[in-house]
Amino acid sequence: MQWIRSDINIDFMGRRRAAVMASLALVAVSVFGILVWPGPRYGVDFSGGASLQVRLKEGIAAPDVKSALVAQGYETPDVIAAADGTFIIRVKVDAPSDSARAALAEAVRHAVEGTGAPAPAVPEPADAGDTPEMPVPPAEDAEGAEGAEEAGAASPPAPAPAPAPAAPPVRVYETLVDESGAKIDLLVSRPFEASELRDALARIEFEGRLMGDMIGALSPEDEFVAETRADDGSFRYEVELSPVVNLTEHDVAPAGELLRGVIDAAVPAPAGGIRSVRVVFSPTRIEIESAEAIDRAALRRTLDRTRYKDMNLLVRCASSICPASIDEREQVYGYEVRLRGFGPDVVESIEERLGKGSVEDVLSMEWVGPRVGEKLRSDGIKSILIALALILIYISLRFDLRFAPGAVLCLFHDALVTLGFFTFARMEVNLTTIAAVLTIIGYSINDTIVVYDRIRETLAGTQERDLIKVINVSINKVLSRTIMTSFTTILAVTAIAIVGRGTIQDFATAMIVGVLIGTYSSIYVAAPVSAWI
Numbered sequence: 391m392q393w394i395r396s397d398i399n400i401d402f403m404g405r406r407r408a409a410v411m412a413s414l415a416l417v418a419v420s421v422f423g424i425l426v427w428p429g430p431r432y433g434v435d436f437s438g439g440a441s442l443q444v445r446l447k448e449g450i451a452a453p454d455v456k457s458a459l460v461a462q463g464y465e466t467p468d469v470i471a472a473a474d475g476t477f478i479i480r481v482k483v484d485a486p487s488d489s490a491r492a493a494l495a496e497a498v499r500h501a502v503e504g505t506g507a508p509a510p511a512v513p514e515p516a517d518a519g520d521t522p523e524m525p526v527p528p529a530e531d532a533e534g535a536e537g538a539e540e541a542g543a544a545s546p547p548a549p550a551p552a553p554a555p556a557a558p559p560v561r562v563y564e565t566l567v568d569e570s571g572a573k574i575d576l577l578v579s580r581p582f583e584a585s586e587l588r589d590a591l592a593r594i595e596f597e598g599r600l601m602g603d604m605i606g607a608l609s610p611e612d613e614f615v616a617e618t619r620a621d622d623g624s625f626r627y628e629v630e631l632s633p634v635v636n637l638t639e640h641d642v643a644p645a646g647e648l649l650r651g652v653i654d655a656a657v658p659a660p661a662g663g664i665r666s667v668r669v670v671f672s673p674t675r676i677e678i679e680s681a682e683a684i685d686r687a688a689l690r691r692t693l694d695r696t697r698y699k700d701m702n703l704l705v706r707c708a709s710s711i712c713p714a715s716i717d718e719r720e721q722v723y724g725y726e727v728r729l730r731g732f733g734p735d736v737v738e739s740i741e742e743r744l745g746k747g748s749v750e751d752v753l754s755m756e757w758v759g760p761r762v763g764e765k766l767r768s769d770g771i772k773s774i775l776i777a778l779a780l781i782l783i784y785i786s787l788r789f790d791l792r793f794a795p796g797a798v799l800c801l802f803h804d805a806l807v808t809l810g811f812f813t814f815a816r817m818e819v820n821l822t823t824i825a826a827v828l829t830i831i832g833y834s835i836n837d838t839i840v841v842y843d844r845i846r847e848t849l850a851g852t853q854e855r856d857l858i859k860v861i862n863v864s865i866n867k868v869l870s871r872t873i874m875t876s877f878t879t880i881l882a883v884t885a886i887a888i889v890g891r892g893t894i895q896d897f898a899t900a901m902i903v904g905v906l907i908g909t910y911s912s913i914y915v916a917a918p919v920s921a922w923i
Contacts, residue, residue: 406914498594580721605730627678628675697717800916833908
């Protein structure tokens with residue numbers, strides 16, 4: 391079945407002026423929309439925001455999560471169901487200003503420096519009513535009594551109790567507030583209990599909230615020390631280490647020997663109770679076998695303070711306050727304080743709408759700050775410009791220099807019109823959009839090269855020197871191929887646009903627009919420009 395006759399002869403070039411005017415109008419409107427009004431609606435990649443991977447209770451679907459977040463005030467959240475049953479949630483969150491973060495860092499510094507160090511206990515003086523009366527010697531006569539009174543009056547008063555020694559000040563070496571405002575890193579001169587550090591920071595106000603309300607629950611020290619019982623009655627412990635602990639396979643034996651000695655010496659357990667200590671990977675963890683039960687909290691504290699190759703073997707911690715580094719020789723202690731920033735707030739919003747316990751686990755939380763978003767945006771623009779420059783060079787070498795400007799203008803036309811469509815349709819412009827634009831550029835230049843190749847063949851095989859007629863004949867010869875290729879491509883991406891969700895749907899939508907515009911521009915932009923040059 392032949393849809394398009396081989397002898398078809400449509401006068402495409404006869405309508406080239408009207409087509410070029412329409413293209414100029416489309417480009418002008420797109421540029422106005424991108425630069426003036428309404429402007430692109432940048433996604434989390436470019437404007438900053440949060441990305442979480444969570445595991446939800448069975449039966450909860452992505453549309454339910456998206457509806458819950460929209461109801462809680464989040465603007466166009468993106469919820470994607472991953473293949474492993476987890477969900478990737480992306481929301482826009484405004485980051486605190488630089489001045490607000492600097493003020494928070496200074497307030498944290500003052501609060502921690504004001505804690506001092508624990509002073510030794512001093513016995514309190516007894517109450518006045520409990521003080522025993524001193525015995526008075528009997529007077530032999532009145533003169534003796536008077537002498538005794540005078541002597542008593544002249545005797546010095548009892549010394550007051552010595553004041554408690556002043557606690558040495560805490561030195562704060564560094565205070566860093568994350569760009570998201572969700573994390574504070576501290577380097578101080580003495581160790582802190584998590585509860586002590588939380589109490590010291592509780593009354594600081596940040597972004598209209600007290601830090602006491604922003605610091606979440608503190609996990610028990612033994613939470614990440616898993617204990618199981620073997621069939622022979624022995625105890626087995628598995629301790630996952632922090633991702634910052636960088637161990638290799640060469641460290642397995644020496645680190646295991648070091649830990650065996652440290653645990654034997656520091657952790658309360660009967661002599662000979664520790665049978666084996668092993669370091670394993672994926673993830674990095676320590677496996678311990680003991681004949682008797684081990685104090686898990688003491689084990690965790692011991693591991694946190696154990697240094698190997700100038701790094702602490704820190705236990706993985708998901709509490710609101712975690713040790714980040716410990717160097718007892720240098721008296722430098724690092725802590726990470728996690729505030730209720732984007733992650734917990736999103737979780738609370740979901741559970742408020744879908745019920746308590748809807749979020750079973752938060753697997754990861756990532757933040758894209760405004761500066762990072764701006765850099766990603768500029769890198770995306772650079773990638774498009776570099777692609778266009780390389781295509782200009784290729785067309786100049788592959789065909790003729792007069793063909794290159796038409797091809798590049800055609801690609802600029804396709805990219806701008808596609809971005810203009812996204813702008814006026816209020817669709818998010820993100821890294822996926824940039825990938826779609828680069829794909830459209832590749833598809834469009836392929837279509838343009840087919841037209842150019844046929845023009846060159848026609849010029850070589852005919853005596854006709856009128857370039858307009860040659861271009862017209864060439865376009866008619868490749869018309870069937872152009873329409874069928876574009877039609878089948880649109881069928882495929884339309885299915886993705888209908889079935890897909892989130893960024894996949896946006897990518898497919900951009901491809902549909904790009905393929906249509908690219909097919910049009912290969913005929914009515916690239917060819918006429920080459921003829922005029």
